[in-house]
Amino acid sequence: MSDALPRRRLGRSGPEVSAIGYGAMGLSGVYGDADDAESTRLLEQLLDLGVNFLDTADVYGNGHNEKLISGPLARRRDEVVLATKFGADKETGGGKPDYIRQAVDASLSRLGTDHIDLYYLHRLDKTTPIEDTVGAMGELVGQGKIRHVGLSEVSAATLRRAHTVHPITAVQQEYSLFTREPEDDLLPTTRELGVSLVAYSPLGRGVLTGAFSSTSDVENLEVRAKRYPRFEEESLRRNIELTRPLREHAESLGITPAQLALAWLLAQGEDIVPIPGSRRLERVRANLEAASVNLGQDLVAELSAQFPPGAAEGERYQPEGMSRLDR
Template identity: 50%
Template sequence: MQTRKLGPFTVSAIGLGCMNLSHAYGHPVDEAEATRLLLRALDCGVDFLDTAALYGFGANESLLGRALKGHRQRFVLASKCGMTGVNGKRVIDGRPATIKATCDAALQRLQTDVIDLYYLHRLDFAVPIEESVGALADLVQAGKIRGIGLSEVSAVTLRRAHAVHPVTALQSEYSLWSREPEIAVLEACCELGVAFVAFSPLARGFLGGQLVNPQKQLEAGDIRLSMPRFEPDNYVRNLQLLPAFRSLAAELGGTPAQLALAWLLASKPEMLMIPGTRSIAHLEENLGAYRLQLDAATVAQLDSMIHPRHIAGERYNQATFAEIDSERFNTQA
């Protein structure tokens, strides 16, 4: 087990993203099965759990509240506001009143008195970041949250937010095939003392090596089916990168998923990551990444083996890109 600093907390470097238990990856997991997974994660030493008001439109927070009641002191809890479900539709709303109301509802669903890390899930382009962060600062003052986070924002936005109130963490997609944080955000986090949390560190399952045909293997409604990288023609091209990756993992005595996480652990020693899974077997497999000790040459080999310049398709479609603030390669600096 390796640990990382997250503001005032020390947590497992590999946490658990809870989204796919309730949201975006097909049908929600049976609650008894999800509860077993969450409790097994705690027993394995995973003590950083990530959820959001958006996930299942509150269902994921409610799941954690029920499943982990009585275990609250065993983990650091992160959730998110600013993007929720309203009348069955996803809505981005960073207005202070909405943020505060979302937090109050989340505390009830999570069955806790305080959320350790509360992210603004998306920047609301209609609301200055200073106003949204001001509302989060009020929640800190009120004792309802302990730290402020931001998700999928640019380095410029991070600096503006940090000037209002210290930001504990910034969360964005980061893996061998998604490197946008390298443009500016990682440097800004280091400069400001902000923890960086990588979501989708397994490239939404691609780097696990078992997703061969998304159109056949994924359930209807799975968010990946709307992502350009998972479109048939692009995915066939992307699969060509996996044989060498699998071979290197086997050579090092690990699985592809373990190698992907070990690359993050070795190349960015200050970084946290929150892979998600519905499977206890995959949870335990992911934690085996701690055993892979990669030298600098292997890190460099992986860096060049799978890189966005080799990947066919963007990570999001254009409608989603229009909603996020983070930097993009070849489109903005």
């Protein structure tokens, strides 16, 4: 598998990463209990399968996620392109230079490494000019603490301002058949500037996997619905129904809906790197097989038409979460 898993380059001069990376957030109890020993084994197995791009953040489990990754990282650091994030908690003054210097040292300590390959601003600090934030991140590059600068959930205008201060290697954004907003302004801008787009929640937080036939199939539905309106009962029922054409196409191709959804995303361009997350190895294996699925242009266009922008019912986050996004 490791020989077969394609690679894609982040940005114009960033590292080569597996075409499908891994988002580790779910290993810190976000969607239900996770066993650390099993999670560590999963991370080791991911590396064995050729996944070299691991994504975490200081806020996942209040540092637990970074500490969890530190085990496999210590044994196999040279195999990993490590991405982590800072600044999700608006109470910390997340984009202020002094805070950034503290945050990176704390992450390095938890991760047990001397450098972070890709360091993202998790959410824009609207009280701090992006130029100041990215200037401080550029200083960290000069110090060798981080290798590349990234941003998450930013507008095209903010990206342009940031890129004038220090080259941005990647922007992390929610992007899937259910969430196509990046196509409006952001993707044209990332392509103009030579910035990759790392797609989180590429499977619509599980809905696009086809695993849910009714609302009762969703693990910890109440927890999800509190944060994500698309999981409120009526919205979820409609969103499950929306996946019918995806399931039908997948069945006709002899692949899973998740593989088809990921293959559609990969077909949007070589600069797109999805980072699905699962706690089950068999699902991870299946996700990776999507990198070898070649879709015809007609099917890509048909899926795009069947899942037009705005098709999913409900906002991505509750109002407080939406207010943190840079639109």
